[in-house]
Amino acid sequence: MTGDVVVSRSLRNRLAMILTGGAAVLAIVLFLVVRAYAAQIAQQGQDNILNASVSSILDAAVLRDGEVELDFPYAALSMLSTDADDRVFYAVYEDGALLSGYDGLDTQDDEAFRSMNYDGSTVRIATATRTLVGANVPRRVTVSVAQTQDALSGTLNRISTNVAVFGAGFFALATVLSFWATSTTIGQLRRLTTSVTRRGPQDLSPFTKPVPTExxxxxxxxxxxxxxxxxxxxxxxxxxxxxxxxxxxxxxxxxxxxxxxxxxxxxxxxxxxxxxxxxxxxxxxxxxxxxxxxxxxxxxxxxLDRIDVDLNDLLRDLVQRMTPVADMRDVDFILDAAAPAHLHGDPILLQNAFRNLIDNALKYAPADSIVTVRVQTAPDLSVSVTDQGKGFPPSEINKLADRFVRGSDTDGQIGSGLGLTIARDVAAAHGGALILSNRSEGGACATLQF
Ligand SMILES: Nc1ncnc2c1ncn2[C@@H]1O[C@H](COP(=O)(O)OP(=O)(O)OP(=O)(O)O)[C@@H](O)[C@H]1O
Ligand SMILES: [Mg+2]
Structure with missing residues (x-):
C-alpha cells in the first residue's frame, strides 16, 4: 500500500537544513561583528597611548626667550613599548617646520589619528598642536607620534582565532540542537504513525492520545x-x-x-x-x-464485555452440552483441566470460539474416537482441542482460518468455512492467537493461546 504514496522531500531533512543553514549564517555574522568590535577596541587602546605620548611631549614644550625649547620626555616613547617591539617615530614641528624627529610623518591638523604607510610599514599616527604664547608672536608647536601595528595585529589575530573557535562551537551546538529539535518534532509524527500501524485491522476507534496543536x-x-x-x-x-x-x-x-x-x-x-x-x-x-x-x-x-471467566467451568459446561452430539458419533470427551484457569474476557465470545473448535473435532474426527479438551496455564494460558482424525490438510493449514475457507478433507460434511475464523477473531480480541497443528501421533490440534 505504501507504494501508492507519492512522497516529496523529507520534512526532517528540510527542517534540519534550514536550521543548520541559519546557524551557519549566524556563526559567520557573529564572527565578523565580534572581530570588527575587537579591532575597534584594540585601536582605541593604541590611540589612547599615542595621545598620552603626544600630550606629554607637547607639555614639555616651553618658550624661552622667544624660542621654543623642548626637553624631550623619554617616558613619552617608553610608554609605547610593546611585546612585539613595535617601532615608534616622532616629529616636532614649529609652525609647520620640522624642529626635531623623523621627517615625512605627514601631519594634517584636522585629524587627530590616522593610519598611513611609513618606512614600509603601516603605522598609526597621533598628532596634536599647542600654541605657546610669549612676549612676541604666538608659536604653534605640533607633535606627531607614530607606531607600527605589529602588537595590535597579533592581538587581533588571537581574538579572531578565539572568535572563530567560539563560532565553530556555536555552529556545532546549534547543529546538534537543530537535529534534536527536528527529531523531537518528527518524533510526534512518527508516534502517530506507529500507533496507526500497530492497530489491529478491526480497530477503528478514534485516537484519544494528546497530539500537538498543529x-x-x-x-x-x-x-x-x-x-x-x-x-x-x-x-x-x-x-x-x-x-x-x-x-x-x-x-x-x-x-x-x-x-x-x-x-x-x-x-x-x-x-x-x-x-x-x-x-x-x-x-x-x-x-x-x-x-x-x-x-x-x-x-x-x-x-468486549469482560468479566473474570473460569475457563474450566465454562469448558465443563460446554462439553456437557455437546455430549449428546458426541454420543451420536460414539465420541468420548476428555476434559483435562488440572490447575485453576481464569481469564479476564468475554464469556459469550469465548464459548463461541471453543464451541467451533469442538464442533470441528466432532465433525472431522472418526466415530468411536476421543476428543480431548486441554487447559494449560503454563507457559501461557491456552485451551487446545485435539482429536484422532486425519488432521488438518498440511498444505492448507495456513489458510484454513480465513473467511469461508474450507479444507479439501471435508468428506461431505456440512460447513461454511467460518468456524476457525470466529475462533481466530475471538482469540485476537483477547490479545491471543489461534494455532493450528497436527499431532505426530495423528489428529488435529487447534489451540487458543492467550
Ligand atoms: N479437527 C479438524 N480436523 C481436520 N480438518 C479440520 C478440523 N477442523 C477444521 N478442519 C478443516 O478446516 C476447515 C475450516 O474449518 P472451519 O471450522 O473454519 O469451517 P467448517 O468447519 O468447514 O465450517 P463451519 O463454519 O460450519 O464450521 C474445514 O473445512 C476443514 O477442512
Ligand atoms: Mg467448523
Missing amino acids: MGPLVGSLNNLMFRLDQSLKQSEEFIAEAAHRVRTPLATVRSYAEATFQRVENTENRDALRSMMRAIDESSRAAGQLLDHAMVTFRAEN
Missing part, C-alpha cells in the same frame, strides 16, 4: 474517516446479521416441510431429490447461523 486537524480528519468507516462496516455487518436471521426462520420451515414430504414419498428418485434438498437447506441454515455468529463476534470484539 497535528490536531490531521488527527481530527483521521478520526472522522475512521468513524465513517466504522459506521459503514457496522451497517454491513448489521445487514448481514439481519439477512441471516431472516433467512434462517423460513429455512427451518422449508426443512420441516421437506422432511415431512420425505416421510410420505416412496419413489426413489423423489426421495433422492428431497434428500439433496434437505442437505442444501442444512448447508444454508448452517451458513446463516455461522454468519450471524461471525457478525456477533465482530460487534462484541470491539467492545
